Amino acid sequence: xxxxxxxxxxxxxxxxxxxxxxxxxxxxxxxxxxxxxxxxxxxxxxxxxxxxxxxxxxxxxxxxxxxxxxxxxxxxxxxxxxxxxxxxxxxxxxxxxxxxxxxxxxxxxxxxxxxxxxxxxxxxxxxxxxxxxxxxxxxxxxxxxxxxxxxxxxxxxxxxxxxxxxxxxxxxxxx
Numbered sequence: 399x400x401x402x403x404x405x406x407x408x409x410x411x412x413x414x415x416x417x418x419x420x421x422x423x424x425x426x427x428x429x430x431x432x433x434x435x436x437x438x439x440x441x442x443x444x445x446x447x448x449x450x451x452x453x454x455x456x457x458x459x460x461x462x463x464x465x466x467x468x469x470x471x472x473x474x475x476x477x478x479x480x481x482x483x484x485x486x487x488x489x490x491x492x493x494x495x496x497x498x499x500x501x502x503x504x505x506x507x508x509x510x511x512x513x514x515x516x517x518x519x520x521x522x523x524x525x526x527x528x529x530x531x532x533x534x535x536x537x538x539x540x541x542x543x544x545x546x547x548x549x550x551x552x553x554x555x556x557x558x559x560x561x562x563x564x565x566x567x568x569x570x571x572x573x
Contacts, residue, residue, distance in 0.1 A: 415427075464491055464563070465495055470489060470510055470514065473492045473566075474488055474514060476566045476569055477566050477569060483527045485511055485524070486508075487535055489507045489510050490528075490536060492510075493506060493510060495554075495559065501551045501553060502551070503550065503551060504525050504550060505521070507525070507552075508521040525538070525550070534557065535557055537553050539551040539553055
């Protein structure tokens with residue numbers, strides 16, 4: 399181990415404090431800071447245990463999870479997409495995550511949007527826009543056929559899923 403006096407002091411302090419109750423830890427830290435002549439800001443309100451904070455953060459991210467919606471319409475409403483490109487992203491993300499589809503076609507995405515009354519004027523342009531964004535929100539996996547109109551296969555990237563979750567969170571915070 400490195401011979402670092404500061405790190406050794408922190409290790410010793412942690413070892414001495416780790417088994418104490420939170421209020422006892424606070425009193426010891428305050429006493430020690432006063433004894434050493436340093437100023438320490440102490441939160442006087444009771445602290446929430448780390449595990450509870452982690453569970454709250456997980457619950458919050460689950461609330462924004464695409465999987466938490468029973469249907470595309472509900473997910474679409476929560477994300478509140480404004481452009482055709484955002485509509486395509488939300489629909490593709492839902493179909494991939496909730497529908498369990500590893501590979502999507504533009505036709506499938508636009509069919510679901512059409513059922514909801516939000517048909518895209520050109521799904522290929524929307525998907526190409528998502529592909530060209532940095533970071534890439536959708537990836538084209540392959541193209542079946544040699545013509546320009548050949549069926550293209552897509553997958554929403556991790557960044558694309560993150561963007562949809564952020565849209566849902568933003569929409570919820572605006573409520």
